[in-house]
Amino acid sequence: MQTTQLIWKGNSWENYGANENIDPQLVLFFGATKVIAQPKIYATLREKFPTAQILGCSTAGEIIEDEVLDGNAVATAIRFDKTTLDVAYEFIDSSDQSYDVGEKLGKAISKEGLKSVFVLSDGLAVNGSDLIKGISSQLPKEVIISGGLSGDGADFGRTLVACNDYALPGQVAVVGFYGDHIHIGRGSIGGWDPFGPDRVVTKSKSNVLYELDGKPALDLYKKYLGEKAEELPSSALLFPLMIRPADSQEEGIVRTILAVNEGDKSMTFAGDIPEGYMAKLMMSNFDRLIDGANEAASITESQNRHKENGESLAILISCVGRKLVLGHRIEEEVETVQSVFDKNTKQIGFYSYGEISSNVKTDQCELHNQTMTITLITEK
Amino acid sequence: MRHSILERQLKKIQRRSETPEEFQEQLLAAVSDSYTNFENDLVFRDRSIKLMSEEMLDLNKRNQEKSEAYLSAIVNSVVDGVISINTSGKILGVNKSAQKIIRKEEKELKGTCFVSLLSEFEDLPQFINAFKGSEEAQFLVYINMEEGERIPCEVSVSPFNTEDNQTYIVIIRDITLRKKAEQELIDAKEKAEEASMAKAQFLSTMSHEIRTPMNAVIGMTNLLLLEDNLTEDQKTYVSTLKFSGEHLLTLINDILDFSKIESGKIDFEEEEFDLFELVNSIKQAYQYKADEKEIFLKLNWDKNMPRCVIGDPGRLNQILVNLVGNSLKFTDKGSVKIDASVKEDRGNHVDITFSISDTGIGIPPDKLDMIFESFSQSESYTTRKHGGTGLGLTITKQLLELQKGSITVTSEEGVGSVFTFHLPFKKAESQTRTIAEPFTATRKSLKGTSLLLVEDNKVNQYVASRFLSNWECDVQIADDGDSALELLKSHNFDLILMDIQMPVKNGYQTTVEIRALPEEKYQRIPIIALTASAVLEVKDEAMRAGMNDFITKPFNPNDLFERISKNLRLN
Numbered sequence: 001m002q003t004t005q006l007i008w009k010g011n012s013w014e015n016y017g018a019n020e021n022i023d024p025q026l027v028l029f030f031g032a033t034k035v036i037a038q039p040k041i042y043a044t045l046r047e048k049f050p051t052a053q054i055l056g057c058s059t060a061g062e063i064i065e066d067e068v069l070d071g072n073a074v075a076t077a078i079r080f081d082k083t084t085l086d087v088a089y090e091f092i093d094s095s096d097q098s099y100d101v102g103e104k105l106g107k108a109i110s111k112e113g114l115k116s117v118f119v120l121s122d123g124l125a126v127n128g129s130d131l132i133k134g135i136s137s138q139l140p141k142e143v144i145i146s147g148g149l150s151g152d153g154a155d156f157g158r159t160l161v162a163c164n165d166y167a168l169p170g171q172v173a174v175v176g177f178y179g180d181h182i183h184i185g186r187g188s189i190g191g192w193d194p195f196g197p198d199r200v201v202t203k204s205k206s207n208v209l210y211e212l213d214g215k216p217a218l219d220l221y222k223k224y225l226g227e228k229a230e231e232l233p234s235s236a237l238l239f240p241l242m243i244r245p246a247d248s249q250e251e252g253i254v255r256t257i258l259a260v261n262e263g264d265k266s267m268t269f270a271g272d273i274p275e276g277y278m279a280k281l282m283m284s285n286f287d288r289l290i291d292g293a294n295e296a297a298s299i300t301e302s303q304n305r306h307k308e309n310g311e312s313l314a315i316l317i318s319c320v321g322r323k324l325v326l327g328h329r330i331e332e333e334v335e336t337v338q339s340v341f342d343k344n345t346k347q348i349g350f351y352s353y354g355e356i357s358s359n360v361k362t363d364q365c366e367l368h369n370q371t372m373t374i375t376l377i378t379e380k
Numbered sequence: 381m382r383h384s385i386l387e388r389q390l391k392k393i394q395r396r397s398e399t400p401e402e403f404q405e406q407l408l409a410a411v412s413d414s415y416t417n418f419e420n421d422l423v424f425r426d427r428s429i430k431l432m433s434e435e436m437l438d439l440n441k442r443n444q445e446k447s448e449a450y451l452s453a454i455v456n457s458v459v460d461g462v463i464s465i466n467t468s469g470k471i472l473g474v475n476k477s478a479q480k481i482i483r484k485e486e487k488e489l490k491g492t493c494f495v496s497l498l499s500e501f502e503d504l505p506q507f508i509n510a511f512k513g514s515e516e517a518q519f520l521v522y523i524n525m526e527e528g529e530r531i532p533c534e535v536s537v538s539p540f541n542t543e544d545n546q547t548y549i550v551i552i553r554d555i556t557l558r559k560k561a562e563q564e565l566i567d568a569k570e571k572a573e574e575a576s577m578a579k580a581q582f583l584s585t586m587s588h589e590i591r592t593p594m595n596a597v598i599g600m601t602n603l604l605l606l607e608d609n610l611t612e613d614q615k616t617y618v619s620t621l622k623f624s625g626e627h628l629l630t631l632i633n634d635i636l637d638f639s640k641i642e643s644g645k646i647d648f649e650e651e652e653f654d655l656f657e658l659v660n661s662i663k664q665a666y667q668y669k670a671d672e673k674e675i676f677l678k679l680n681w682d683k684n685m686p687r688c689v690i691g692d693p694g695r696l697n698q699i700l701v702n703l704v705g706n707s708l709k710f711t712d713k714g715s716v717k718i719d720a721s722v723k724e725d726r727g728n729h730v731d732i733t734f735s736i737s738d739t740g741i742g743i744p745p746d747k748l749d750m751i752f753e754s755f756s757q758s759e760s761y762t763t764r765k766h767g768g769t770g771l772g773l774t775i776t777k778q779l780l781e782l783q784k785g786s787i788t789v790t791s792e793e794g795v796g797s798v799f800t801f802h803l804p805f806k807k808a809e810s811q812t813r814t815i816a817e818p819f820t821a822t823r824k825s826l827k828g829t830s831l832l833l834v835e836d837n838k839v840n841q842y843v844a845s846r847f848l849s850n851w852e853c854d855v856q857i858a859d860d861g862d863s864a865l866e867l868l869k870s871h872n873f874d875l876i877l878m879d880i881q882m883p884v885k886n887g888y889q890t891t892v893e894i895r896a897l898p899e900e901k902y903q904r905i906p907i908i909a910l911t912a913s914a915v916l917e918v919k920d921e922a923m924r925a926g927m928n929d930f931i932t933k934p935f936n937p938n939d940l941f942e943r944i945s946k947n948l949r950l951n
Contacts, residue, residue, distance in 0.1 A: 196432040197439045224431055228424070238424075283428060327417050328385055328410075 001080050001379035003313050003346050005064055008035060008073035013044055016064055016074070024049055024077035025085055026175065028315070029056035030063075030350035031073025033152045033160055036167045041073060043166075049077060053087050055173050056162040057120040060151030060320035061351035066335045068323075068351075070153075076348040078313060082181040083379055086110045089163040089173040095207060098127040102134020105174050111140065113178040118315075118375065119147030121172040123159035123353035124258055127207045128367035129271035131172065132356060136365050144184045145365040146375040147174075148317035149270060149354035154234035154324065156259055159353065177377075185376035187299030188357040188368050190254055191292025194242045194280035201243065201277045207258075208266050209241075209273040216265035224281065233260045236267065237321030240370040243277045254282065256321055256369030258353060270354040271367045282370070286329050289322050293333035293372035297340035299360060300374045314341055315375040316349030322370065323351050333372060345376070385414055461533075461552040464540065465494045469504035472547060481531065481554045482523060494550065497523050499530060508548070511537045518553070532559045580639060587636045588881065591912035592837060594632070595934030598625040599843030602937055606850065629934065634771045637698075641778045647917070648783055652808045653693040655732075656681060659720060662700050669708055676715035677708075684722045686730055689805035695779050696803070700734065702772045703799050707738035714739025714796070723802055730807055737798040743791040751789060752777040776801075826944060827852040830872065834864040834890065835879040835910065840933065844877065844910075847937050861885030865893060873905060875948060878927065880911040880918060887911075888925035895926040906947035910935070 004024070005016040008031060015021075027049050031041065036058055045054055056075070064074040088108035090101045109117065117139065121131060128149055135145060150159040163173035177184070199220075203211035212220055221229070221236050228235040236257040244252030259268040273279070300314070316337060323330050338347055355373035358365045382390075389410040397403040452475075455462050461478030465471050471489050479486055482497065494504070499522045501507040511519055518534035525531055533552045540549045601622040604610070610618065640646045663679045670677035700718075707716040716738045723731040743751060752773050780787050780801055791797035831853045835841045841857050848855045856871060858864035860882055876894070880887035887909060894902055908929040909922040919930045928950075929943050 195428075196435055224428060226424075226427055283425075285425075328389070328414055331388060332384060 001078065001083075001311055001313075001377070003079070003311050004077045005346055005348060006075040006077065007064060007069075008041065008075075011040070013048060013075060022077060022079040024052045024079045025083075026078045026080070027052045027054045027056075027075060028078075028348065029054070029073060029075035029162070030059045030348070031056070032062070032071045033058040033155075033158055035071065035073045036160055036162070037158075039166050041167070042162055045075065052077065053085055053175060054162065054164055055087065055120055055175055056167060057148075057150035057350070058123075058152055058158070058160040058167065059350035059352070060153050061323050061330070063316050063318070063334055063347060063349035063351070065347050066331060066338050068330045068334055074348060074350075076313060076346065078377070080182075080379055082179055084113075084178040086114075086176045086178065087163060087173065088176075089161075089171055091168075092122060092125050092170050092172060095125055095127040095130075098130035099134040101126075101172055102131040103137055104134075105172060106135040106138025109174060109176045110178075113180075114139070114143055114176050115179065115182050116144040116146070116177045116184040118175050118177070119145060119172070119356050120161050120163075120174075121147070121149050121354075121356075122161055122170050123149035123151050123270075124156065125170050126172065127271065128354045128356065129207070132365050132367055135174070141363060144186060144358050144363075145356060146184070146186050146315075146358065146373070147356040148350070148352035148373065149356075151320050151351055151353045154231075154320065156233050156353075181379050183378045183380060185300045185303040185378070186357050186360065186374060187296040187303075188355060188371045188373040189292040189296035189299070190284075190368070190371045191288040191290075191295075192240055192242075192254060192282040192284040192370050193288065194252075194282050196281050199279045200246070201273055201275050201279050204273045204275050207269045207272050209269060210264065210266045212279055217267050218260055218262070218265040220281075221260075221267065233257050233267070234320070234324065236260070237319070237324050237370070239281045239283060240321055241269070241273070242280045242282050243273060245274075246276055246278050252278070252280070253366065254369045254371070256319060256354065270369055284325060286326060286332075289326055289372075290329070290332050290336055293318070293322075294336040294340065296372045296374050297337040300376045301340050303360070303376075310344060312341070312345040312376055312378045314345050314347045314349075315377070316347055316372065317352045317355045317375070318349065318372045319355060319368075319370045320351045320353060322372065337372065337374065341376075386411070389414070459553075461550075461554075463489075463494060463550040463552065465504075465548050465550060467504075467546050467548070469493045469495050469507075478552060481533065481552060483525065499524050508537060511535070518551075520555075521552075523552075531556055583636060583639045587632055588912040590632050591629070591933055592840070594625060594629055595912065596839040596843060598622065598629065598934040599840075599847075601625055603843065603846050625934075634775060637775045637779075638771045641775065641782070646779075646782060648692040648695060650690055650806070651693065652688055652690050654687060655685070655689050655696075655720075655805075656687050658693055658697060659700065659718065659734075662697065662704060663718060665701075666704055666708060670716065673708065673712065675708065675711055675713065678715060678717045680717065680719045680721075682719075682721035684725075685720055685732070686722075686805075686807055688808035688810065689730065689732075690808055691803070691805045692783070695783070699776050699779055699801070699803075700736075702776050703734075703736040703801075706772065707736050707740060707797070707799075711738040711740035711796070728807055729804055731802055731804045733800060733802050735798060735800040737796060739796040742793040742795055742797055743789070744793050745791075748789060748791060752787070825852050826941070826948075828854075829874050829944075829948060830854045830856075831944075832856050832858060832864060832867060832871070832873040832876045834858045834861065834876060834882070834887065836860055836882045837879070840879070840910075844940075847940065851941060861887070861890030861893070864890055865897075868894065868897070868902070872901075875944060876905060876907045877910050877944075878907050880909055880922065887927075888921060891922075891925040891927050906950070908943055908947060 002022050004019040004022050006013040007016045027045055029045060035041065036056060042054065062069040062072050062074045086109050088105050090104050092098065092101045117135065119135065126149065132145065150161055152159050158169050160167035160169055161171040161173050199212040201209065201212060202214045209217045211217060221239065224239055225235050241255045242252040243255060244250065255269040255271050255273060257267055258270050316334065318333065322333065326333065355368040355371050356365065357368060357373045389407065393403055393406045393410060397406055456476045458475065459477055461481045462475040463471060463478050464473045471492055471494050474486050474489050482489065495501045495507050498507065501510065518536045521533055521535050522530040523533055532555050534555055536551045538549050540547045601618055604618045605622065660679060663677060667677055704716065704718060719735040721733050723733040777787050780803060783803060785801060785803035787799065787801040789797060789799050831848055833841065833844055833855055835844065835857065836859055845855050845857060856867055858867050862885060878887045878891060891907055907927045908931060909927045910931055910933055911918050912933045922930055928947055931940060931943055
């Protein structure tokens with residue numbers, strides 16, 4: 001397996017660092033909405049790699065090696081020696097179609113020899129939880145699913161996905177990896193801590209939260225955000241919400257905010273917020289987040305992989321909320337991940353509105369928020 | 381070592397800037413930006429912590445209020461009154477039920493002394509000690525209300541110590557209704573007892589009322605029998621009349637005894653008497669009848685039998701008369717035997733076995749168990765054929781059991797029956813009893829004796845005075861107590877026969893007044909009570925009033941004669 005990293009230089013894709021030109025089967029590209037919305041982004045890639053499967057999505061920041069960029073675009077071209085691929089895509093209009101769309105994608109993709117599926121989804125019109133459930137429902141349990149929801153900086157305006165075509169909103173694309181030689185490692189860690197009282201989700205519908213403890217959820221966020229309330233919805237990422245069933249004592253799942261509605265004081269999250277669940281605000285600091293990223297890398301690295309044939313590719317999908325907190329120190333989490341992997345591992349990725357990863361222990365695929373989620377691709 | 385942020389900023393700025401001025405400017409801007417970010421971050425974090433603290437405080441307060449409200453809802457929903465008091469007894473709080481029971485609002489009660497609400501206690505320690513001293517988990521107190529009303533309550537006290545202070549929790553339960561129900565039961569019981577008393581009183585009165593005319597009937601019959609010029613037919617008529625009268629009297633006595641036993645009103649005397657004489661006299665009394673039926677009547681007196689014992693001779697007489705009478709009644713040929721032997725000698729006490737065996741008709745085996753039950757004779761026809769109330773054996777059994785004795789029966793139909801009973805007696809100190817001089821019955825005479833008969837009933841006056849005159853007594857009659865006292869002033873009497881039930885001044889009162897007369901002879905003169913009442917209390921009362929002896933009417937002339945002569949001799 002061989003990879004070439006590329007960076008968009010306003011008019012053309014250029015090699016990032018010392019890269020050989022290869023003939024890839026797969027090209028992944030990530031870039032700011034306004035950048036990848038330009039037809040030439042896809043057109044020039046297609047020109048460069050006429051036979052490759054080209055998939056990409058919009059971001060809230062781009063990761064290439066140890067660098068975090070804003071308002072740019074990055075790409076990686078992958079040449080597999082033995083692994084084969086299959087892709088599928090579907091369009092989605094509203095989040096209540098999420099499960100159906102996932103189911104269609106799961107059906108569409110070939111199952112023969114399928115080892116893993118990588119998902120790039122619209123970041124705003126999708127209920128990530130339902131989408132994953134839909135995909136999983138059609139796949140054998142052992143197939144590893146990973147990926148992320150596309151972003152739009154801190155604007156939550158328009159997210160795009162590309163699949164062998166120009167990047168478009170309201171689209172979900174998947175690529176499947178086949179054969180006995182591919183190995184996928186994964187890890188996903190947040191580094192956020194719940195604080196303050198338990199709150200009961202008293203009114204919600206699917207992924208739209210209306211009330212906590214009988215009071216508008218948006219009012220609570222505004223109270224905590226203070227001046228930063230003006231920066232909603234992105235500033236809400238400073239306080240992700242951890243939810244768990246009322247009778248469960250286990251650590252809950254983290255939900256990140258996608259949109260707010262001043263009219264009915266509701267908040268839309270990247271995944272379901274079921275009524276009756278307990279919710280807790282979370283916060284973090286630089287060190288906890290960077291430690292979390294490091295742990296995610298360590299978990300990924302610890303999974304048995306075969307490095308005999310050259311390079312590996314680590315796809316880093318990290319939450320936009322982490323970028324908001326870390327600010328100038330954002331690159332530290334990328335650096336710490338890189339420090340865990342060997343020199344032959346290349347890094348590409350983006351800041352997302354949601355991360356998708358199979359749980360290492362249960363193999364259950366879940367939607368994560370506020371995490372550093374790593375997918376490590378190796379071919380033996 | 382430079383801070384990692386600064387390192388990265390330097391690297392980035394170096395890459396972008398082309399002149400040293402540009403580098404410096406960008407670097408300063410970046411560093412300043414970092415400071416600002418850091419400061420903002422701090423402020424934001426502090427704010428979040430402050431807000432969270434406020435929320436937690438608020439939540440804590442709400443939780444506390446909620447749990448307090450929950451507790452108070454529980455306390456207020458219980459039916460029992462719950463009162464918390466401090467160690468000096470001041471009321472700290474009460475629940476709704478307590479306010480209802482005490483009929484005061486919480487604000488009136490708060491701060492007042494709990495013990496002051498109760499009737500019986502001075503202070504808290506006394507109250508708590510009383511509670512600890514009671515065996516029950518609750519104990520009864522009365523809560524004072526206005527206008528002297530007292531509410532009965534069950535209370536329990538338990539210490540309740542919180543971190544801040546020591547208190548007691550007092551639980552009170554209004555038991556007015558239960559007390560009322562208890563009182564109703566007591567009232568009902570008393571009413572039932574009163575009714576039973578009234579019944580007994582009625583029986584006693586009726587028996588007296590019946591005995592009075594019976595006295596006359598039997599008395600007159602006895603007088604008639606003394607007449608010499610009766611034809612044989614007339615003698616038979618009069619004898620039948622006498623037999624029937626006496627039979628009727630037995631029936632009345634049976635019913636009276638039965639009712640006394642039923643109502644537990646029977647008492648037993650403890651007096652020294654000659655046991656042999658008693659049993660032998662019964663044998664003698666029935667000898668005539670046995671001879672008449674040509675039945676062999678025999679008394680076997682064991683050599684170990686004590687002569688004198690202490691017990692109730694009247695009742696023993698009644699038992700033996702009943703059993704011997706029965707045996708004779710149901711035996712047409714053969715014999716009736718009375719056996720007396722010692723069952724057990726226990727020093728001061730002796731258990732005696734009497735056994736009455738006959739060769740009579742016997743009792744069918746299936747009736748044997750019922751023979752001592754009320755109102756059952758072995759066959760209902762035997763009642764018709766042989767007479768009696770059917771109560772005789774029931775009374776006998778009860779009389780024995782009440783004196784710690786027992787009775788059994790064995791019988792074979794057509795062969796005979798054996799009634800065996802045991803009765804304990806105290807032994808008399810002296811076994812050599814001075815037997816009353818045998819009464820020479822050849823010709824009864826009390827010649828030279830002056831008697832006063834105090835009796836309001838004309839028939840009874842007549843009957844008694846006829847006997848007394850027959851015995852050559854000098855008899856004066858007083859119709860009431862006052863006339864008796866008057867006669868005593870002008871005459872010297874040797875003896876007084878005193879009726880008890882008289883109008884205006886009864887026999888007791890008259891006796892008391894006689895005994896209170898100044899002259900010494902009035903203390904010594906024998907007074908014998910005459911009464912139609914067979915109740916033992918009457919005898920006790922008569923003795924207390926100062927009388928010497930006691931005869932129930934209708935009297936047996938022999939008995940009357942003996943009593944009079946005995947008392948004259950003693951005097």
